Amino acid sequence: xxxxxxxxxxxxxxxxxxxxxxxxxxxxxxxxxxxxxxxxxxxxxxxxxxxxxxxxxxxxxxxxxxxxxxxxxxxxxxxxxxxxxxxxxxxxxxxxxxxxxxxxxxxxxxxxxxxxxxxxxxxxxxxxxxxxxxxxxxxxxxxxxxxxxxxxxxxxxxxxxxxxxxxxxxxxxxxxxxxxxxxxxxxxxxxxxxxxxxxxxxxxxxxxxxxxxxxxxxxxxxxxxxxxxxxxxxxxxxxxxxxxxxxxxxxxxxxxxxxxxxxxxxxxxxxxxxxxxxxxxxxxxxxxxxxxxxxxxxxxxxxxxxxxxxxxxxxxxxxxxxxxxxxxxxxxxxxxxxxxxxxxxxxxxxxxxxxxxxxxxxxxxxxxxxxxxxxxxxxxxxxxxxxxxxxxxxxxxxxxxxxxxxxxxxxxxxxxxxxxxxxxxxxxxxxxxxxxxxxxxxxxxxxxxxxxxxxxxxxxxxxxxxxxxxxxxxxxxxxxxxxxxxxxxxxxxxxxxxxxxxxxxxxxxxxxxxxxxxxxxxxxxxxxxxxxxxxxxxxxxxxxxxxxxxxxxxxxx
Ligand SMILES: Cc1cc2nc3c(=O)[nH]c(=O)nc-3n(C[C@H](O)[C@H](O)[C@H](O)COP(=O)(O)OP(=O)(O)OC[C@H]3O[C@@H](n4cnc5c(N)ncnc54)[C@H](O)[C@@H]3O)c2cc1C
Numbered sequence: 001x002x003x004x005x006x007x008x009x010x011x012x013x014x015x016x017x018x019x020x021x022x023x024x025x026x027x028x029x030x031x032x033x034x035x036x037x038x039x040x041x042x043x044x045x046x047x048x049x050x051x052x053x054x055x056x057x058x059x060x061x062x063x064x065x066x067x068x069x070x071x072x073x074x075x076x077x078x079x080x081x082x083x084x085x086x087x088x089x090x091x092x093x094x095x096x097x098x099x100x101x102x103x104x105x106x107x108x109x110x111x112x113x114x115x116x117x118x119x120x121x122x123x124x125x126x127x128x129x130x131x132x133x134x135x136x137x138x139x140x141x142x143x144x145x146x147x148x149x150x151x152x153x154x155x156x157x158x159x160x161x162x163x164x165x166x167x168x169x170x171x172x173x174x175x176x177x178x179x180x181x182x183x184x185x186x187x188x189x190x191x192x193x194x195x196x197x198x199x200x201x202x203x204x205x206x207x208x209x210x211x212x213x214x215x216x217x218x219x220x221x222x223x224x225x226x227x228x229x230x231x232x233x234x235x236x237x238x239x240x241x242x243x244x245x246x247x248x249x250x251x252x253x254x255x256x257x258x259x260x261x262x263x264x265x266x267x268x269x270x271x272x273x274x275x276x277x278x279x280x281x282x283x284x285x286x287x288x289x290x291x292x293x294x295x296x297x298x299x300x301x302x303x304x305x306x307x308x309x310x311x312x313x314x315x316x317x318x319x320x321x322x323x324x325x326x327x328x329x330x331x332x333x334x335x336x337x338x339x340x341x342x343x344x345x346x347x348x349x350x351x352x353x354x355x356x357x358x359x360x361x362x363x364x365x366x367x368x369x370x371x372x373x374x375x376x377x378x379x380x381x382x383x384x385x386x387x388x389x390x391x392x393x394x395x396x397x398x399x400x401x402x403x404x405x406x407x408x409x410x411x412x413x414x415x416x417x418x419x420x421x422x423x424x425x426x427x428x429x430x431x432x433x434x435x436x437x438x439x440x441x442x443x444x445x446x447x448x449x450x451x452x453x454x455x456x457x458x459x460x461x462x463x464x465x466x467x468x469x470x471x472x473x474x475x476x477x478x479x480x481x482x483x484x485x486x487x488x489x490x491x492x493x494x495x496x497x498x499x500x501x502x503x504x505x506x507x508x509x510x511x512x513x514x515x516x517x518x519x520x521x522x523x524x525x526x527x528x529x530x531x532x533x534x535x536x537x538x539x540x541x542x543x544x545x546x547x548x549x550x551x552x553x554x555x556x557x
Pocket of ligand 1: 015016017018019020021022038039040041047048049050051052152153154155182183184186187188208268317332334338340341344345346347348350
C-alpha cells in the first residue's frame with residue numbers, strides 16, 4: 001500500500017519494528033491512535049538480544065497492567081511464551097560464569113559461579129528466539145491497527161511546528177504528528193540532528209562475533225557429579241558465560257526443555273578491543289574459531305558444533321547520544337546508545353523507558369501538546385541507564401583479568417540485580433494487593449534508594465581494578481578493598497547471603513523461604529532508610545499464589 005500523495009496524517013510514526021518498536025506501536029494503536037510502523041527488514045528476521053532477566057519480566061508485567069495490554073505479559077513468562085508464541089525459545093533458570101585461562105581446562109570446582117533467581121509463579125525468564133518473538137509482537141501490533149510497512153527504509157526526517165515528515169528509500173513520504181525512533185544505532189533522527197557523540201563518552205570498548213549453532217554439548221555433561229555445584233538447575237538451563245581475560249562467550253541454549261522443538265544454541269564472543277583489536281586479515285569465523293581453540297573446555301563443548309548462519313562480526317559496538325527528545329521526536333534507549341551484551345541490559349532499558357514514555361506520549365497526543373517539558377526527564381533517564389551499564393561492564397572487563405577480582409565483582413553485580421529486582425517486585429506486590437494505577441505511576445523516575453551506595457562500590461571497584469591493571473597495586477589488595485566495601489554495606493542482608501565470602505560462589509535463591517527471609521530482614525533489621533523506602537510492602541500476593549500452586553490450583557496474575 002502506498003501513502004504517496006495521500007491525505008493521511010498519522011498520529012505517530014514508529015521507525016523500526018523490533019520488540020521495542022512493535023510493542024510501542026501496538027499500545028498506541030490500542031489507545032485509538034493512527035500508527036505507521038516502518039521497518040527496513042521483513043519478519044521473521046534475526047537479531048540479537050536473546051536473554052532476559054527478572055527486571056525485564058517485571059517491566060513487561062508492569063507495562064501490561066498499566067496500559068491494559070495482556071499480550072506483553074505473555075513475554076514476561078517463559079511458560080506463557082512456550083504455550084502461546086513459540087517452542088523454539090529456551091528456558092533461563094540459571095546464570096553461570098565459568099572462568100578460563102588460555103590453554104587450560106576450566107576448573108569447575110574452584111573457578112565457577114552459578115546463580116539461580118527466585119522462582120515466581122507469575123513470571124520466569126526466557127531465551128528469546130527473536131525471529132518468533134519479534135514476529136509475534138509485529139502481528140499483535142497489526143491486530144490493533146498498526147500499519148506495518150516492511151522492506152521500507154527510512155532515510156530522512158524533517159520536523160516543523162505541525163509535525164514530522166519521513167522519507168523512505170523506496171520513495172515514500174509520510175506525515176505524522178510525532179515520530180518515535182526505535183531503529184537502533186543507525187537512527188536517522190540521531191544522524192539528522194547530529195546527536196551521536198563522536199567519540200562516544202562510553203568507557204567500554206568491545207566488539208562481537210555471533211552465530212547460531214547445532215550440536216553444542218550440554219555443559220553439565222562435561223563434568224563429573226562431584227565437580228558440579230549440585231544446584232537445582234543445570235548450567236544448560238540458563239545462560240552460560242565463558243569468561244577470560246579480555247573477553248567472554250555467551251552460550252544461550254534454545255533446546256533446553258522438553259517442550260522445545262529447537263536444537264540450536266546462540267553463541268557469541270565479545271572481545272575487549274584494547275586487548276584484541278580487530279584483525280582485518282581474518283574472517284569473523286576464523287577469529288571465532290581461534291578464540292574457541294584458546295580455551296580447551298570451550299573447544300570441547302563446541303567439538304561437534306555446526307554453524308547455522310553466516311558469522312556476524314562487528315567493529316566497536318558502543319555508541320551514545322547527547323540527548324533523546326526533541327520537539328516532535330523521541331529516540332528509544334536502543335537508538336540512544338549501547339554498551340555490551342554482558343548483563344543483558346538492552347531490553348531492560350527499552351522497556352523501563354517505555355513504561356514511563358507511553359504515559360507521556362498518550363497525554364501529549366490527547367492534548368495535542370508535544371512540548372519538551374513533558375519529556376525532559378528522559379534525557380537523564382537514558383543517560384543514567386547507559387552510563388551505569390557502561391561502568392558496570394567496563395569494571396567487569398577489568399575484573400576478567402584476575403579470578404579473585406572477578407569473584408568479588410560477581411557478588412557486586414548480584415547485589416545490583418537482587419535489589420533492582422526487589423525494587424520492581426515491591427511495586428508488583430503493592431499493585432496486586434490494591435490495583436490502583438497510582439501505585440504504578442509512583443514508580444516513574446523514582447530513583448531506588450540503594451542506587452547511590454551501590455554506585456559508590458561500583459566506582460570504587462572501577463578505580464581499584466584500573467590501578468591493578470596498571471600495576472599500581474596488587475589484584476589481591478584491590479579485590480580485598482572491594483570485598484571490605486561489600487562486607488561493610490549495611491543495606492545488604494549479610495546473614496541471608498554471603499556477599500563478602502568469595503569462596504561461596506554459587507547462590508541459590510530458589511528455596512521458598514529465601515526471598516521472604518530477605519524481605520523480613522529488610523522490614524525489621526535493615527537501616528531505617530532502606531526499610532522505609534524499599535521494604536514498605538508485604539509479599540502477601542506471592543504467598544497466596546504459592547499456596548494455590550501447592551494445592552495444584554491455577555495461578556493467574
Ligand atoms: C551483541 C549484542 C547482544 C545483546 N544481547 C542482549 C541480551 O541478551 N539481552 C538484552 O536484553 N539485550 C541484548 N542486547 C541488546 C538488544 O539487542 C536490544 O536491546 C534489543 O534488540 C532492542 O530491541 P529494539 O526493538 O529496540 O531494537 P532492534 O531489535 O534492534 O530493532 C530495530 C529495528 O529497526 C529496523 N531499522 C533500522 N534502521 C531502520 C531504518 N532506517 N528504517 C526502518 N527500519 C529500520 C531494523 O531492521 C530492526 O528491525 C544485545 C545487543 C548486542 C549488540
